[in-house]
Amino acid sequence: MSSIIERFAPSPTGPLHLGHAYSALLAYDAARKAKGRFLLRIEDIDTGRSRPAYEQGIYDDLAWLGIKWETPVLRQSERFEAYAAVIDQFKERGLLYPCTCTRKQIAAAMSAPQEGVAAAVYPGTCRGRDFGDPALERGDYALRLDMRKALVSLGGAGVIRKLHFKEVGKGPNREKGKIALDMGALIEGVGDIVLARKDSPASYHLSVVLDDAFQQVSHVTRGEDLFEATPIHRVLQALTGRPTPIYRHHKLIRDGEGKRLAKRDDARAIATLRDEGATPGDVREMVGLSG
Ligand code: GLU
Ligand code: ZN
Numbered sequence: 001m002s003s004i005i006e007r008f009a010p011s012p013t014g015p016l017h018l019g020h021a022y023s024a025l026l027a028y029d030a031a032r033k034a035k036g037r038f039l040l041r042i043e044d045i046d047t048g049r050s051r052p053a054y055e056q057g058i059y060d061d062l063a064w065l066g067i068k069w070e071t072p073v074l075r076q077s078e079r080f081e082a083y084a085a086v087i088d089q090f091k092e093r094g095l096l097y098p099c100t101c102t103r104k105q106i107a108a109a110m111s112a113p114q115e116g117v118a119a120a121v122y123p124g125t126c127r128g129r130d131f132g133d134p135a136l137e138r139g140d141y142a143l144r145l146d147m148r149k150a151l152v153s154l155g156g157a158g159v160i161r162k163l164h165f166k167e168v169g170k171g172p173n174r175e176k177g178k179i180a181l182d183m184g185a186l187i188e189g190v191g192d193i194v195l196a197r198k199d200s201p202a203s204y205h206l207s208v209v210l211d212d213a214f215q216q217v218s219h220v221t222r223g224e225d226l227f228e229a230t231p232i233h234r235v236l237q238a239l240t241g242r243p244t245p246i247y248r249h250h251k252l253i254r255d256g257e258g259k260r261l262a263k264r265d266d267a268r269a270i271a272t273l274r275d276e277g278a279t280p281g282d283v284r285e286m287v288g289l290s291g
Pocket of ligand 1: 009010011043
């Protein structure tokens with residue numbers, strides 16, 4: 001009998017706040033209820049923004065919340081070779097092209113999307129650019145997935161329509177059940193996403209897909225701000241022959257003004273609440289998970 005595997009995959013780029021606690025507790029409770037496994041993965045792929053102190057904070061906060069995870073913990077910074085191997089395969093299949101658009105645009109496209117900062121669809125300026133282009137020697141560049149080419153390589157619209165993922169939470173618009181992909185929406189609405197950078201072996205999208213498969217994660221529990229990323233992950237699963245977990249996108253924990261708690265907002269950081277004398281039970285109550 002195979003039991004479920006849940007995971008919590010924070011980036012050590014800031015303190016954990018109530019939203020993270022909610023995600024972690026939901027995943028942990030679900031794993032325990034099903035007598036399944038719970039994994040912690042440190043998404044420290046952005047080496048420029050990741051800090052050991054934040055990683056330590058993750059361990060401290062989760063332990064304080066009463067969460068137990070398996071060790072050793074997988075850290076994405078240890079997985080660069082695995083990501084690079086897939087990038088090489090994609091390159092050989094002609095699915096990638098180098099993009100020399102601004103560093104800032106590319107940096108934003110590398111990390112996990114966040115609510116309110118919808119990434120603009122890349123206009124395809126560099127599409128078709130050759131890897132032999134001498135301009136590439138001078139600096140950093142991104143590797144973009146040619147989305148149309150990728151979808152055509154999978155079999156085109158008819159095949160794409162049959163690709164789906166199962167949503168057991170609620171998407172932002174209460175989507176539930178079998179969510180099918182749409183080739184037009186992927187090309188027009190998502191576009192040529194960044195999969196890696198010259199000096200950075202994988203973007204959020206690629207690393208998360210490869211690691212969920214590597215760790216045999218069966219259930220992905222995460223905030224609904226990542227719902228829009230899931231069709232992209234489904235495409236990457238199809239392109240790399242990885243299995244598709246079941247997804248549960250949960251509501252976001254908001255502050256009194258209805259704003260999503262950002263990582264820089266220390267007010268609801270777990271460590272702050274703890275220092276102020278809150279108990280783990282109080283935190284459960286604050287996110288609506290008591291009883
Ligand atoms: N590491 C991502 C973040 O902190 C979440 C990854 C995921 O759950 O897919 O935003
Ligand atoms: Zn470009």
